[in-house]
Amino acid sequence: MANPDCIFCKIIAGEVPSLKLYEDDRVFPMMDINPFDDGHCLVITKAHAENLLNADPDDLAAVLPAAQKICRAVEAALEPEGVNVVQANGPAAGQTVYHFHTHIFPRRRDDGAMLNWAIHRATWGGSKRSTTRSWLSCNGPRYVPERWRHRLL
Numbered sequence: 666m667a668n669p670d671c672i673f674c675k676i677i678a679g680e681v682p683s684l685k686l687y688e689d690d691r692v693f694p695m696m697d698i699n700p701f702d703d704g705h706c707l708v709i710t711k712a713h714a715e716n717l718l719n720a721d722p723d724d725l726a727a728v729l730p731a732a733q734k735i736c737r738a739v740e741a742a743l744e745p746e747g748v749n750v751v752q753a754n755g756p757a758a759g760q761t762v763y764h765f766h767t768h769i770f771p772r773r774r775d776d777g778a779m780l781n782w783a784i785h786r787a788t789w790g791g792s793k794r795s796t797t798r799s800w801l802s803c804n805g806p807r808y809v810p811e812r813w814r815h816r817l818l
């Protein structure tokens with residue numbers, strides 16, 4: 666159901682203009698109003714959900730094929746050196762619009778997008794992880810996420 670206070674719901678309803686790429690039953694891909702670079706698009710779900718945590722899985726299942734379609738078009742048209750598909754949930758993750766969406770944006774090596782995990786906060790129980798092998802052989806078994814893995818089963 667649409668949320669009357671949601672800008673993306675208003676766009677889907679045609680109450681706010683947008684540069685729509687196309688639409689189907691579940692998704693509404695459009696250009697981002699404040700693009701990082703040429704070709705920066707959003708795939709938004711037609712149904713209102715705050716983010717990944719409460720979106721309908723059937724809507725989510727429609728998002729990645731739409732992202733693939735757009736990535737292929739962007740790739741052919743703009744010939745980037747890469748394409749990111751990025752999605753934020755919650756303020757610390759950078760979410761500013763609370764209606765599910767994923768970003769698609771072409772990348773160049775020198776484009777300066779701040780998308781990296783160069784600062785590692787995980788301590789792996791005190792010892793710094795140096796290589797995947799050392800993590801698996803030494804630290805791995807102790808740090809399997811027992812506190813939440815059972816919720817996946």
Ligand code: 5GP
Binds near residue numbers: 696697699707
């Ligand atoms: P977030 O920060 O939540 O991951 O991304 C929200 C994105 O929505 C931003 O990149 C912002 O530029 C875009 N955005 C915000 N308002 C509008 C709008 O009214 N129309 C469109 N097309 N994009 C919007």
Ligand code: ZN
Binds near residue numbers: 668672674712714764
């Ligand atoms: Zn909405």
